[in-house]
Amino acid sequence: MAVTTNVLAREFRAAGLAFYDSGARSVYNSVRPIRSIADMKGLRLRVQQSELMSDMIKALGAEPVELPYGQVLTGLATKLIDGAENNWPFFVTTDRYKYAGYYTLTEHTMSPEVLVMSRKAWGSLSTEDRKIFREAALQSSHFMRERWRDLEEQSRRQAEAAGVTIVTDLGRKPFEAAMAPIYAKVRRDPAAAQLIERIRKVN
Numbered sequence: 001m002a003v004t005t006n007v008l009a010r011e012f013r014a015a016g017l018a019f020y021d022s023g024a025r026s027v028y029n030s031v032r033p034i035r036s037i038a039d040m041k042g043l044r045l046r047v048q049q050s051e052l053m054s055d056m057i058k059a060l061g062a063e064p065v066e067l068p069y070g071q072v073l074t075g076l077a078t079k080l081i082d083g084a085e086n087n088w089p090f091f092v093t094t095d096r097y098k099y100a101g102y103y104t105l106t107e108h109t110m111s112p113e114v115l116v117m118s119r120k121a122w123g124s125l126s127t128e129d130r131k132i133f134r135e136a137a138l139q140s141s142h143f144m145r146e147r148w149r150d151l152e153e154q155s156r157r158q159a160e161a162a163g164v165t166i167v168t169d170l171g172r173k174p175f176e177a178a179m180a181p182i183y184a185k186v187r188r189d190p191a192a193a194q195l196i197e198r199i200r201k202v203n
Contacts, residue, residue: 015122017137018115021148024107028091029083030076033167034104037061037174046072046084055185056108059178076100085109089148092155097164104167106175115140 027034029043041061047053049066057064065081075081076099083100085108091097115137125133160166187193 013119014116015119016114016116017134018141020113020115020141021145022111022113023087023089023148023152024105025085025087025109025111026104026106027083027085027108028096028100028103028164030079030100030102031082033102033165034106035167035169036171037178044080044082046075046081052182052186055182056179059182060175061178072096073099088152088155088159092158097159097162101163102165102167103159104170106170108175 027040027045029045031043032039034040034043037060043062044065045057045062046067047057047064049068054064054066065075067075067081072081072084073094073096076083076096083102084096085106086096091100091103097103117133122130122133156166183196187196
């Protein structure tokens with residue numbers, strides 16, 4: 001964790017203190033359960049306004065629709081889109097589960113949140129104070145992750161009680177294979193290629 005937060009610190013001119021969890025994003029839709037990559041074909045899925053996310057959904061056979069976050073619920077209600085992708089808490093707390101009855105644990109991306117501090121403020125601290133901040137940040141990370149797991153479980157139970165079909169028996173290998181062109185494209189950037197290798201070594 002320390003290595004990665006230091007990388008972020010250099011990139012964003014801030015001191016990285018700890019990672020927080022924001023869960024894994026999975027695909028949900030109103031048309032059919034997704035049990036294989038073939039089930040993705042033709043689905044109109046909202047994605048973040050990101051070239052990478054659009055390329056990913058295309059590679060899986062679906063049609064990406066870039067919509068601002070605030071328009072997703074309306075898009076589901078009006079059938080502008082068939083579905084989208086996000087974590088359990090966002091799926092439930094935003095009422096999207098009421099319009100999309102199928103949730104598949106694709107867990108295709110994870111975007112941890114980072115607790116940062118101004119580098120200038122960090123530089124003004126004594127060694128002892130920095131140690132206190134680090135320890136407090138680590139404790140807050142453990143606390144946050146526990147609360148997040150509770151919220152995920154609560155959200156999943158609420159969706160299931162409402163009749164949402166939850167698919168866990170997904171064949172992942174074809175999904176992973178479909179990402180090969182995406183990795184090849186991203187690797188054209190030497191910095192991104194180096195980061196990918198560092199992440200894979202952690203795994």
